[in-house]
Amino acid sequence: MRFFLRRAAFYLFTAWAAITINFFLPRMMKGDPVSAYLQKNQGTISPEAIESLRTLFGVDTDASLLRQxxxxxxxxxxxxxxxxxxxxLAPVADVIAVALPWTIGLVGIATIIGFFVGTSLGTIIGWRRGSRADALVPIATFFSTVPYFWMGLIAIALLSSTLGWFPASHAYSKGARPGLTLEFVADVIEHGALPALTIxxxxxxxxxxxxxxxxxxxxDxxxxxxxxxxxxxxxxxxxxxxxRNAVLPQLSSFALSLGFIVGGTLVMELVFSYPGLGKLLLDATTAKDYPLIQGLFLVITLAVLAANILADVAYAALDPRTRQTEA
Known part of the structure; x- marks a missing residue:
């Protein structure tokens, strides 16, 4: 119990620090969301509406920084x-909620598959060290060293354009009606197979x-x-x-990879024109949409913290020495 209480206190403090930095960082940047919004809508907003917008975006100059x-x-x-x-002017939470399932559904599943397949193969290769199975290591390492955008483009040229096995882009076919139907789900899986394979x-x-x-x-x-x-x-x-003991360091890396799922998919989403948080973050940065950037950073931070909490729990369950040392 002492172990879990100590870890809970640590993560609560980390979450508070991250959220506080997330609050102050946009306010330390040049300009503000209202000024950026006015540049796009010059001459169409009254002074009264401007003050309302400042209140709406949480940058009311009449309120103190502590009040904000x-x-x-x-x-x-x-x-x-x-x-x-x-x-x-759509709610940031609604905008993120639309993009989040696409990122988690594709990159999350691909990351989990990569972890279990890679860890299983590594276990067998390590157990049979010195055998022919060692030949898989340089082959797999080669694919890891290839720049992702280059690998994605090669996969599109070979498996999509040449062989026609997979669609080249987007999350589903144009004209398809999203819904929980077998036809739409199959279409989504077909479009997600190629980017998942590259991941x-x-x-x-x-x-x-x-x-x-x-x-x-x-x-040994x-x-x-x-x-x-x-x-x-x-x-x-x-x-x-x-x-069981060799997998422990892998869990920490796996937790970090899970945490960065929501924000580390920009290249993949650009190469495959896939909707998700990475593309949304790029669009928000280009438009200087500070509220959306702030919301995305908050989601990414909380995702990393949640993934590390799960890793700590799994680590403590597999290795009792961790609980005893912390206690």
């Missing part, structure tokens, strides 16, 4: 992240290499030798003794 900070927390707890002027190939080398190296290190430990001396089956020794 308190109001910011109150609005955030109410689910109000402001208004996006580049999206017709898995790009990440596979790191997972394989990391797990293989940890397996080689763990196999005394508890593995004792388990083999007891006559346990090779499969049980590999999974329950070697892999």
């Amino acid at each position: 900070y308190i109001d910011y927390w109150g609005l955030m707890f109410a689910g109000d992240l402001g208004r996006s002027f580049s999206k017709g 898995v190939l790009a990440s596979l080398g790191g997972w394989i290499l990391g797990m293989r190296n940890m397996m080689i290190t763990v196999l 430990e005394d508890y593995v030798t004792v388990a083999q001396a007891k006559g346990l089956s090779p499969r049980r020794v590999m999974v329950s003794y070697a892999a």
Whole structure:
């Protein structure tokens, strides 16, 4: 219990610091969202409407910075992240809610598949070190070193334009009506297969290499030798003794990769013209849409914190020594 309380206190403080920085950072930048909005709508807004906009965007010059900070927390707890002027003054939470499922659905699933496939292959390659299975390591590492945009373009040219196996872009066919129907779901899966494949190939080398190296290190430990001396089956020794301890460092990397799912997909979404948070962040930055940028940074920060919390819980469950040391 002491372990979980200490970790909870740490993450609460981290969340407070991140949200506070997220509040002050846009206010330290040159200009403000109202000025950027007025540049796009010159001569169409009255002075009274300008003051209303300043209140709406949380940059009311009549209110103190402390008052704005308190109001910011109150609005955030109410689910109000402001208004996006580049999206017709639509609520920021609604704009993010539209793009978030596409990013999580594609990149999240691809990242999980890459982790489990890479970790499983790394376990087998490390267990059978010195065998022909080692040839997979340089092959997978090569795909990891290729720039992602180049790999995406090659995949489009080969698998889409030449062979016609997958659509080249977008999340679903033009003219399709979104809905929970088998036809639409199949269309989404077909369009997401190619970018998901490139994500898995790009990440596979790191997972394989990391797990293989940890397996080689763990196999020299005394508890593995004792388990083999007891006559346990090779499969049980590999999974329950070697892999269980070797996978621990992988969990930290996996947590970080999960956290950056919501913000680290910009290149993929540009190459495949895929809707998501990465493309939305680029559009918001180009339009100087500070409320939307602020909301996206908040979502990315909370996603990273949530992923690290899950990693800590999994780490403590797999390795009791962690709980004892923290306690």
